Amino acid sequence: xxxxxxxxxxxCGTEYPAGIQNTCYECFGPLEVNYxxxxxxxxxxKEKIAAGPKSIWRYADMLPLESEKRVDxxxxxxxLHRARRLGAALGLDELxxxxxxxxxxxxxxxxxxxxxxxxxxxFDIKAVGCASTGNLAAAVGAHAAKAxxxxxxxxxxxxxxxxxxxxxIYGPNVIAVEGTYDDANRLASEVAxxxxxxxxxxxxxxxxxxxxxxxxxxxxxxxxNWQVPDHVVAPLASGALLCAISRGYKELExxxxxxxxxxxxxxxxxxxxxxxxxxxxxxxxxxxxRNFETVAHSLAIGxxxxxxxxxxxxxxxxxxxASPTDTExxxxxxxxxxxxxxxxxxxxxxxxxxxxxxxxxxxxxxxxRVVVYVTGNGLKAQDTLLKSLQRPPVIKPMISEFERLxxxxxxxxxxxxxxxx
Ligand SMILES: Cc1ncc(COP(=O)(O)O)c(C=O)c1O
Ligand SMILES: [Zn+2]
Numbered sequence: 001x002x003x004x005x006x007x008x009x010x011x012c013g014t015e016y017p018a019g020i021q022n023t024c025y026e027c028f029g030p031l032e033v034n035y036x037x038x039x040x041x042x043x044x045x046k047e048k049i050a051a052g053p054k055s056i057w058r059y060a061d062m063l064p065l066e067s068e069k070r071v072d073x074x075x076x077x078x079x080l081h082r083a084r085r086l087g088a089a090l091g092l093d094e095l096x097x098x099x100x101x102x103x104x105x106x107x108x109x110x111x112x113x114x115x116x117x118x119x120x121x122x123f124d125i126k127a128v129g130c131a132s133t134g135n136l137a138a139a140v141g142a143h144a145a146k147a148x149x150x151x152x153x154x155x156x157x158x159x160x161x162x163x164x165x166x167x168x169i170y171g172p173n174v175i176a177v178e179g180t181y182d183d184a185n186r187l188a189s190e191v192a193x194x195x196x197x198x199x200x201x202x203x204x205x206x207x208x209x210x211x212x213x214x215x216x217x218x219x220x221x222x223x224x225n226w227q228v229p230d231h232v233v234a235p236l237a238s239g240a241l242l243c244a245i246s247r248g249y250k251e252l253e254x255x256x257x258x259x260x261x262x263x264x265x266x267x268x269x270x271x272x273x274x275x276x277x278x279x280x281x282x283x284x285x286x287x288x289x290r291n292f293e294t295v296a297h298s299l300a301i302g303x304x305x306x307x308x309x310x311x312x313x314x315x316x317x318x319x320x321x322a323s324p325t326d327t328e329x330x331x332x333x334x335x336x337x338x339x340x341x342x343x344x345x346x347x348x349x350x351x352x353x354x355x356x357x358x359x360x361x362x363x364x365x366x367x368x369r370v371v372v373y374v375t376g377n378g379l380k381a382q383d384t385l386l387k388s389l390q391r392p393p394v395i396k397p398m399i400s401e402f403e404r405l406x407x408x409x410x411x412x413x414x415x416x417x418x419x420x421x
Contacts, residue, residue: 001039002036002039002066003035003036003039003040003043003061003062004018004033004034004035004036004064004065004066005034005035005036006018006034007019007021007031007032007033007034007207008031008032008033008034009024009026009027009029009030009031010029010030010031010032010309011024011027011029011030012024012026012027012029014026014027015034016031018033018064018066018122019123020120020123020125020196020197020199020204020205021204021207022203022204022205022206022207030206030207030305030306030309031207032207032210033064033207033208033211035062035064037251037254037255040061040062040255041254041255041256043061044061044062044255044257046222046226046257048061049222049257053077054074054077055072055074055075055076055077056075056076056077056111056114056115056212056215057070057072057076058077059215059218059219062214062218062251062255063115063211063212063215064115064119064207064208064211065115065118065119065122066122067121067122069118069121069122070114070118071114071117071118071121071143071146071147072114072118072146073104073105073110073114073142073143073146074104075103075104075110075111075113075114075212076103076110076111076114076215076219077219078098078099078100078102078103078219079098079099079102079223080096080097080098080219080220080223080224080371081096081097081098081099081340081342082094082095082096083095083096083097083339083340083372085339085340086335086336086339086340086352087370089335089339090355090356090359091359091366092359092364092366092368092370093366093367094367094368094369094370095370095371095372096220096224096229096369096370096371096372097336097340097342097371097372097373097374098216098219098220098371098372098373098374099342099374100216100373100374100375100376101342101343101344101345101348101374101375101376101377101378102377104139104142105135105138105139105141105142105166106135106138106166106376106377106379106380107135107138107139107298107345107347107375107376107377107380108135108213108216108241108373108375108376109135109136109138109139110139110142110143111212111213111215111216112136112139112201112202112209112210112211112212112213113130113136113139113140113142113143113201113209113212114139114143114212115208115209115211115212116128116199116201116202116205116208116209116212117140117143117144117147117149117199117201119205119208120199120201120205120208121147123199123205124197125149125197125198125199126149126150126195126197126198127149127150127151127152127195127197127198127199128140128143128144128147128149128150128151128152128198128199128200128201129151129152129153129154129188129191129192129198129199129200129201129203130151130153130154130188130200130201130202130203131154131155131181131184131185131187131188131189131200131202131203132153132154132155132167132181132184132202133155133156133159133181133237133297133298133299133300133301134155134159134160134163134164134167134297134298134380135163135298135347135375135376135380136201136202137153137155137163137167137172137174138163138166138167138170140153140172140201141153141166141167141168141169141170141171141172142170144170144172145170145171145172150172150173151170151172151173152172152173152175152188152191152198152200153167153172153173153174153175154175154177154184154185154187154188154191155167155174155175155176155177155181155184156176156177156179156180156181156183156184156297156300157176157177157178157179158297159297159298160297160345160380160381160382160383160384161383162379162380162381162382162383163297163298163380163381164176166380175187180290180292180300180302181300181301181302182288182290182301182302182303185203188200188203189203192204202238202240206240206305209240210240210243210244210306211244212244213240213241213244213245213248214244214245214247214248214251215248216241216244216245216248216373217232217244217245217246217247217248217249217251217252218248218252220232220371221249221252221257221258224369226252226257226258227258228249228252228253228258228260228261228262228263229263229368229369229370229371230263230264230368230369230370231263231264231265231266231319231364231365231368231369231370231371232245232249232263232264232265232266232370232371232372232373233265233266233267233268233351233354233355233358233364233370233371233372233373234265234266234267234268234351234372234373234375235267235268235269235299235347235348235350235351235354235373235375236267236268236269236276236277236299236304236310236321237269237298237299237300237301237304237347238301238304238305238306238307239267239276239304239305239306239307239308239309239310239311240305240306240310241373241375242265242267242306242310242313242314243306243309243310243313245265245373246265246313246317249261249263263317264317264318264319264368265313265314265317265319266314266319266320266321266322266354266358266363266364267280267310267314267319267321267322267354268321268322268323268324268350268351268353268354268355268357268358269299269321269322269323269350269354270294270295270296270299270300270323270324270325270326270329270346270350271294271323271324271325271326272292272293272294272325272326273289273292273294273296273299273300273301273302274289274323275287275288275289275302275303275304275307276304276307276310276311276321277321277322277323278323279307279311280311280314280315280320280321281320281321281323283315285308286304286307286308286311288302288303288304289302289303290302294326294346295326295329295330295346295381295384296326296329296346296347296349296350297346297381298345298346298347298376299346299347299350319363320358320361320363321354322353322354322355322357322358322361323354324350324353324354324356324357326346328353328356328357329346329349329350329353330346330349330384330385330388331349331353332349332350332352332353332356333345333346333348333349333352333378333385333388334388335352335356336348336349336352336374337378342374343377343378343379344374344375344376344377344378345376345377345378345380345381345384346381346384347375347376348374348375348376348378351372351373351374351375352372352374355370355372393405
């Protein structure tokens, strides 16, 4: 008896055994993992989770693995920060940040990759791969190295240098494609089709991959003492992350770990590549975009695989979507760093900038308990961020030089301190 029944079509409900498959043969709908929720409800408890590892694997009873073959670098169970200073700056009474920049390869993609490659081992695959906007590449490179498997990683050639350096260090085969993520993804899909015993984490084993992200909802609720926030905000690229977070909260209610999963979920996408946000804002179909240019490279997907479902998830919950400009994204990176001490890349800047816009437009209320997901680390995007910072002044190693530079500032600090006393 297992907690996993197999795979199931999200559209027509046709069931399949667990295997390397992502599309329904009957209607071409996407497949998702089909769990035995009654079995899980009987076997799960808050105490069992609390006694588990401090990683995504504390929720193994609700993840698709059926063996103990885990490829585990320690992803997940990251700190939910109470963000008082950012909350005050944005006009929110109770804001929290789940900081994903501290994962093993510094983005939330370690969650999805750890689950996907662990599951792939159950299928006796010969290699792993992915199409990536940058972060998934590093996660797949690292987890493939840990598993001792060859990896084939397809990226658009124009992503940040920091991300390329990071992925190369793990030794995978990196294929930089001329064009956008959508071009790289198309090529990766063709390669996956011609190598049926290779597991491409976000292509032919996508149903298992997306399951990793729902642990973000689980650990948020656990750190809120098994309560669900009023409103959550997540970044959007393919839309898979946002759908998984929403699903995660609902599953907690299904198995009785929370009383009620009553929440709104909102998304944010860079204005220059915002097919899902545009569809939410105008309540229209998701129309793919081409020829885009944005600083938020990791969110630059013009043809989002889960766009339709992300839009529906947002609107059904009563949430909304934002689309900040590149300037607003960079400003939000600075704001987050200076108020909360968290350094994020433009994907996180997009989310924080989106949060700001949603508060300003009244879609998020002052008294809501809000959680924002900061999904990647700023150190990966230094080439982008250097342009928004001033290099430090260079002085001779003399106290007089320091005083010359800082005396006016020190005066102001002393005056402020006197007022505070
Ligand atoms: C840092 C970061 N945040 C968010 C996302 C969006 O994820 P999804 O494609 O599941 O919407 C990505 C995707 O690559 C990412 O790298
Ligand atoms: Zn179907």
